[in-house]
Amino acid sequence: MGMYWKRTQTQNRFIKTKKLVLLLPLVCLLGCYAGSVKPLLSRPEFKAENEPIRNLRILLITENSYRKDEIEQFVSKCSRLVEMQVGIRLEILDWYQITWEDELDDIIKMEIRIAGDTWSKRDKFDIALAFVHFVHSVEGGKLPLGATDTFFWRYIFVRELDPYILLHELFHAFLLHRGHSKEWVMRGGRPAYGNEWYWLTPEDRKGVLRNKWRDFNAMPATEQEEERKSKESWFYYKVGSAYLQKREFDQAILLLNKSLEINPKYGAAYETRGIIYSSREQYDQAIADFNKAVEIDPRLGEAYISRGKAYYFKGEYDKSWEDVKKAQNLGFQVSPKFLDDLRKASWRQN
Numbered sequence: 001m002g003m004y005w006k007r008t009q010t011q012n013r014f015i016k017t018k019k020l021v022l023l024l025p026l027v028c029l030l031g032c033y034a035g036s037v038k039p040l041l042s043r044p045e046f047k048a049e050n051e052p053i054r055n056l057r058i059l060l061i062t063e064n065s066y067r068k069d070e071i072e073q074f075v076s077k078c079s080r081l082v083e084m085q086v087g088i089r090l091e092i093l094d095w096y097q098i099t100w101e102d103e104l105d106d107i108i109k110m111e112i113r114i115a116g117d118t119w120s121k122r123d124k125f126d127i128a129l130a131f132v133h134f135v136h137s138v139e140g141g142k143l144p145l146g147a148t149d150t151f152f153w154r155y156i157f158v159r160e161l162d163p164y165i166l167l168h169e170l171f172h173a174f175l176l177h178r179g180h181s182k183e184w185v186m187r188g189g190r191p192a193y194g195n196e197w198y199w200l201t202p203e204d205r206k207g208v209l210r211n212k213w214r215d216f217n218a219m220p221a222t223e224q225e226e227e228r229k230s231k232e233s234w235f236y237y238k239v240g241s242a243y244l245q246k247r248e249f250d251q252a253i254l255l256l257n258k259s260l261e262i263n264p265k266y267g268a269a270y271e272t273r274g275i276i277y278s279s280r281e282q283y284d285q286a287i288a289d290f291n292k293a294v295e296i297d298p299r300l301g302e303a304y305i306s307r308g309k310a311y312y313f314k315g316e317y318d319k320s321w322e323d324v325k326k327a328q329n330l331g332f333q334v335s336p337k338f339l340d341d342l343r344k345a346s347w348r349q350n
């Protein structure tokens with residue numbers, strides 16, 4: 001998360017340090033990789049710790065910002081750098097071509113879009129790598145170069161074909177925290193010049209090795225189990241809602257079930273599932289879900305409206321009127337069209 005590139009500052013720094021850059025090759029010979037694992041790579045015990053190799057199944061996502069062969073070359077270069085350090089090999093499994101809709105200004109929306117689009121393949125890949133020119137407005141005019149989700153730590157966004165960016169985000173997926181190191185690949189911002197900053201510190205490497213075999217379909221455990229549950233439940237709710245918008249009701253229900261399994265007190269998830277049952281004309285199931293929704297959160301005005309409609313379709317007009325009034329008392333607008341239909345059917349004015 002949060003690799004930033006402040007353009008003007010960097011340019012200034014670049015001018016100031018031009019002379020220094022000329023000296024760097026000499027300095028590097030004198031051991032400028034100190035503090036990183038680079039000087040340790042050829043040691044037999046280091047190599048032994050990296051065994052056995054994990055083949056990480058990668059789903060590549062492109063929007064045509066880069067050519068496929070450029071991306072392939074880049075990924076295989078990164079794969080070598082990762083394998084040398086921790087014994088993880090990036091194995092390209094498949095490609096997915098994405099055309100964004102309105103997600104590009106919001107990294108969370110992008111994550112949910114990718115998760116939704118790749119849901120049916122989720123058991124077949126470990127990490128989805130998206131090579132996209134995302135726009136992400138953050139405070140202070142900073143422009144992130146890469147990003148990863150903090151739910152499953154498996155959806156990675158890369159703006160530039162710089163190994164530092166991919167490696168940084170990829171190692172986050174194994175370190176499972178937002179924290180950064182002072183130096184090397186897990187530092188918080190790309191250095192403007194100098195070394196290849198592709199190397200872990202020995203300590204970060206230990207952290208990566210600890211989680212080397214993690215299951216990417218499971219949200220990693222945290223100290224705050226409640227927080228994890230609410231994040232996970234929210235995530236499934238969001239992806240489920242995305243399926244509802246696509247009118248893929250079966251998938252949407254599966255995801256909402258999953259969301260409710262994790263958090264049975266999630267009013268909005270019941271409400272959304274009720275809407276799906278309603279569109280399938282399963283009104284009793286819909287009403288049961290809307291009941292749950294307003295029981296958990298009595299201020300869900302939309303749930304009253306939806307329940308009122310379900311009662312209407314069942315011909316239970318008095319109950320329908322009750323719900324209309326509850327929603328109106330909460331300040332929610334009921335569509336004039338529906339009110340009109342209800343008046344005609346019920347022979348009541350209000």
Ligand SMILES: [Zn+2]
Pocket residue numbers: 001002003168172178180188
């Ligand atoms: Zn980061």
